[in-house]
Amino acid sequence: MDKTHDNKAWFLVIPVFVIVAFSAIIPLMTVVNYSLQDIFGPNERYFVGTEWFREVLNDSRLHGALYRQLLFSGLVLLIEVPLGVAIALAMPPRGWTASLCLVLLAIPLLIPWNVIGTIWIIFTRPDIGLLGRTINGLGIPFDHTAAPLDAWVTVMLMEVWHWTPLVALLAYAGLRAIPEAYYQAARIDGASAWAVFKYIQLPKMRGVLTIAILLRFMDSFLIYAEPFVLTGGGPGNSTTFLSIYLVKQAVGQFDLGPAAAFSIIYFLIVLLFSWVFYQVLQRVGTGDK
Amino acid sequence: MRIRKRTVALTLYLVLLLLPVYWMLNMSLRFNADILGTFRLFPSEFTLANYVKIFTDPAWYSGYVNSIIYVSMNTAISLLVALPAAYAFSRYRFIGDKHMFFWLLTNRMAPPAVFLLPFFQLYSTFGLIDTHIAVAISHCLFNVPLAVWILEGFMSGVPREIDETAYIDGYSFPRFFLTVFIPLIRAGVGATAFFCFMFSWVELLLARTLTTTEAKPIAATMTRTVSATGLDWGLLAAAGILTIVPGALVIWFVRNYMAKGFALGRV
Amino acid sequence: MEAFEWMAWTGPSATFFAVIFAILVGMTVWDLRSPSVPRRGFLPLETTRGDRLFIGLLGSAYVNLLWIGVTTLSPWYSLAMAVVLLALVMRYG
CATH class of the missing domain: 1.10.3720.10 (MetI-like)
Structure with missing residues (x-):
C-alpha cells in the first residue's frame, strides 16, 4: 500500500483548493480584521488592538455558555456513539429489510435544521404535542419553555433523535466492509459475541467511527438552528449554547468586533479538540504510539 | 432468541424515530381549529387544504x-x-x-x-x-x-x-x-x-x-x-x-x- | 482593490497574514529542497516539520489568549513567549 511520491498530484487537488479557499480564506481574514477594530459603519472604524479579546475572555456569560456547550457535546458523544453502534449491530446484514432500515434511518438527517426545531415544538407542546401531552398525562409536569431541566432534556432528545442515525449509518458501513471470512474464523475459534465485537468489529470500524465522532463533535459544538427554534436559548440562559450566544451578540447587538473575537476563540477551541481527536483516533488500534 | 430481541429493539427504535414525523404529518392534515380544539392521534376531519395552499x-x-x-x-x-x-x-x-x-x-x-x-x-x-x-x-x-x-x-x-x-x-x-x-x-x-x-x-x-x-x-x-x-x-x-x-x-x-x-x- | 474595501484591513492583521503566508511558502520551499523525515522529540507523537509548525502555531495562539485573558500587561510579552515556544517546538518537538 505504499503510495507513490509525486508532487504533480497537486494538480488534481487544485480545483478543490480554489473552490474551498474562495469561501474559506477571505471571510476568515475579514473576521480577523473585524476582531481588532471597533466598527460603527462601513467607513467608521477604529483600531482597538486586543481589547475585544480581553473583553470576551472575561465575559462570565460566555464562560457559562462554554460549560454548557462542553457538557452538551460530551453528552452527545457519550449517547450517540454507543447507541449508533448498537443500532448498526442490530441491523440486518442484507436484503430488503436492510434497505428499509437505511431509508428510515436517513429521514431525520434530511430535514432542514430549522424544521427539526419546528417538528419538536409541535411534538413536545403540552397542549397539542404527543410527547408533551403524554408526559403531562402521566402526572409529570413537563414544559420546556419554563423549566430549564425540561428544556435540556428536550434539546438532548431532539439532538439524539436527529443525529444518532448518522452514526448508525456510518457504523453500518464499517461493519459491512468486514469480510465474511473473519466471522467464520471467529466461529471456528468459538469466540463470544463480545470477543467478535472487541477484536473484529470495533477495530474495523475505527475509520468510520473517526468520521462519525469528528462530525458529531464539530456539528454539535456549532449547533445553532435546532435549539434556537425550539427554545430560543431559554428559559433564562439555560440552553444558550455558544452559537446562540454568538448570534445574539453579532446580529442582535451588531457588536461585530467582539463577535469576531469570540468567533476566533470559538474556532480555536473546535480546532484544538478536533485535532486532538483526529490524532488520537488515527492512532488507536493501529499499534503505533 | 437473542436475534429476536435485537429485532424487537430495532423496530421499537425505528418506530420512535418516526413518531415526531408522524405527528407533524397528522397536524398537516387537519384544520387549525381542530388542532387546537381537540387532541387526536389520527386526523378525524381529513383535509388537504394546507397542501393545496402551498402548491x-x-x-x-x-x-x-x-x-x-x-x-x-x-x-x-x-x-x-x-x-x-x-x-x-x-x-x-x-x-x-x-x-x-x-x-x-x-x-x-x-x-x-x-x-x-x-x-x-x-x-x-x-x-x-x-x-x-x-x-x-x-x-x-x-x-x-x-x-x-x-x-x-x-x-x-x-x-x-x-x-x-x-x-x-x-x-x-x-x-x-x-x-x-x-x-x-x-x-x-x-x-x-x-x-x-x-x-x-x-x-x-x-x-x-x-x-x-x-x-x-x-x-x-x-x-x-x-x-x-x-x-x-x-x-x-x-x-x-x-x-x-x-x-x-x-x-x-x-x-x-x-x-x-x-x-x-x-x- | 476598491472592491475589497469591506474587508476592513488593518496594519497588524495584514502583517500577521503576510507572516503566516511567508512561513508557509518558506516551509514549502524548505521541504522541496530537503524533505522532512518524521521523528520523535519531546512531543508525545511522531511529527514532521509541518506538524510541528502547526502545533507551534496553535500553541502560540493559546499562549496569547491566556495572556490577554489573565493579565492586563502588553500582548507584546506574550507574542515574544509565543515565538520562543514556536522555536522550541520546531527545534526539539
Missing part, C-alpha cells in the same frame, strides 16, 4: 424549486472537484498532503454566525447575491471536504494493481479515470452524492443570507411565514412535511447504492 401559492412552491436547484448544483460541483482530489489523496503522497487534508476538514469548524457578513460582502463583490450558484458555491465550503474524505475511503479500497494494469494497457489518465475507475466506485459516488445532497438541503444560515427573493430557499420561506401570520400550525406542518419529500425520494433512489456503497467502502 398554488408561488411564494411557497418557488422555495422548493430554489432549494432543489442549488442543492443539485452543489452536489454536482462537489463531486466534480472532489473526485480527482480524492484520487490524488488515495494514490499519491505529495508535499503538504496531510496538512491539506486536515485544513479541508477545518472548514467545517468555523462558527457560521459571524462569517455571514463577510460572506454576504464577498458574494456581493462578485455580483452573485440572490443567485442559485452563490448558495451552491458557498455550500462547497463544507461539502467538498466531506466528499473528498468519503471518496478517499472508497478509492483506497480499490487495489492499486487495477490502476497499474490500466496504465500498462495504454489508458491515459482521464480515460482510465472516467471509464474504469469511476464505475468501480459507483456505489461510493452514490453514497457521497447522498451526503452532499443532505448537508446542502438542511443548511439554512448561508442559504438565507445569500438570497433575497429569486433564489430563496424553502426553509427561509417557512421561518418568515411563521413570524408573519402567527402560528398556522397546519400550514407549518404541511410545509415541514414537504421539505422531507425530496430527501426521501433521493434516498429511495440511492438506497441500493447506499447499502452496497457502504458495503464496499474500506472506511
Whole structure:
C-alpha cells in the first residue's frame, strides 16, 4: 500500500483548493480584521488592538455558555456513539429489510435544521404535542419553555433523535466492509459475541467511527438552528449554547468586533479538540504510539 | 432468541424515530381549529387544504424549486472537484498532503454566525447575491471536504494493481479515470452524492443570507411565514412535511447504492 | 482593490497574514529542497516539520489568549513567549 511520491498530484487537488479557499480564506481574514477594530459603519472604524479579546475572555456569560456547550457535546458523544453502534449491530446484514432500515434511518438527517426545531415544538407542546401531552398525562409536569431541566432534556432528545442515525449509518458501513471470512474464523475459534465485537468489529470500524465522532463533535459544538427554534436559548440562559450566544451578540447587538473575537476563540477551541481527536483516533488500534 | 430481541429493539427504535414525523404529518392534515380544539392521534376531519395552499401559492412552491436547484448544483460541483482530489489523496503522497487534508476538514469548524457578513460582502463583490450558484458555491465550503474524505475511503479500497494494469494497457489518465475507475466506485459516488445532497438541503444560515427573493430557499420561506401570520400550525406542518419529500425520494433512489456503497467502502 | 474595501484591513492583521503566508511558502520551499523525515522529540507523537509548525502555531495562539485573558500587561510579552515556544517546538518537538 505504499503510495507513490509525486508532487504533480497537486494538480488534481487544485480545483478543490480554489473552490474551498474562495469561501474559506477571505471571510476568515475579514473576521480577523473585524476582531481588532471597533466598527460603527462601513467607513467608521477604529483600531482597538486586543481589547475585544480581553473583553470576551472575561465575559462570565460566555464562560457559562462554554460549560454548557462542553457538557452538551460530551453528552452527545457519550449517547450517540454507543447507541449508533448498537443500532448498526442490530441491523440486518442484507436484503430488503436492510434497505428499509437505511431509508428510515436517513429521514431525520434530511430535514432542514430549522424544521427539526419546528417538528419538536409541535411534538413536545403540552397542549397539542404527543410527547408533551403524554408526559403531562402521566402526572409529570413537563414544559420546556419554563423549566430549564425540561428544556435540556428536550434539546438532548431532539439532538439524539436527529443525529444518532448518522452514526448508525456510518457504523453500518464499517461493519459491512468486514469480510465474511473473519466471522467464520471467529466461529471456528468459538469466540463470544463480545470477543467478535472487541477484536473484529470495533477495530474495523475505527475509520468510520473517526468520521462519525469528528462530525458529531464539530456539528454539535456549532449547533445553532435546532435549539434556537425550539427554545430560543431559554428559559433564562439555560440552553444558550455558544452559537446562540454568538448570534445574539453579532446580529442582535451588531457588536461585530467582539463577535469576531469570540468567533476566533470559538474556532480555536473546535480546532484544538478536533485535532486532538483526529490524532488520537488515527492512532488507536493501529499499534503505533 | 437473542436475534429476536435485537429485532424487537430495532423496530421499537425505528418506530420512535418516526413518531415526531408522524405527528407533524397528522397536524398537516387537519384544520387549525381542530388542532387546537381537540387532541387526536389520527386526523378525524381529513383535509388537504394546507397542501393545496402551498402548491398554488408561488411564494411557497418557488422555495422548493430554489432549494432543489442549488442543492443539485452543489452536489454536482462537489463531486466534480472532489473526485480527482480524492484520487490524488488515495494514490499519491505529495508535499503538504496531510496538512491539506486536515485544513479541508477545518472548514467545517468555523462558527457560521459571524462569517455571514463577510460572506454576504464577498458574494456581493462578485455580483452573485440572490443567485442559485452563490448558495451552491458557498455550500462547497463544507461539502467538498466531506466528499473528498468519503471518496478517499472508497478509492483506497480499490487495489492499486487495477490502476497499474490500466496504465500498462495504454489508458491515459482521464480515460482510465472516467471509464474504469469511476464505475468501480459507483456505489461510493452514490453514497457521497447522498451526503452532499443532505448537508446542502438542511443548511439554512448561508442559504438565507445569500438570497433575497429569486433564489430563496424553502426553509427561509417557512421561518418568515411563521413570524408573519402567527402560528398556522397546519400550514407549518404541511410545509415541514414537504421539505422531507425530496430527501426521501433521493434516498429511495440511492438506497441500493447506499447499502452496497457502504458495503464496499474500506472506511 | 476598491472592491475589497469591506474587508476592513488593518496594519497588524495584514502583517500577521503576510507572516503566516511567508512561513508557509518558506516551509514549502524548505521541504522541496530537503524533505522532512518524521521523528520523535519531546512531543508525545511522531511529527514532521509541518506538524510541528502547526502545533507551534496553535500553541502560540493559546499562549496569547491566556495572556490577554489573565493579565492586563502588553500582548507584546506574550507574542515574544509565543515565538520562543514556536522555536522550541520546531527545534526539539
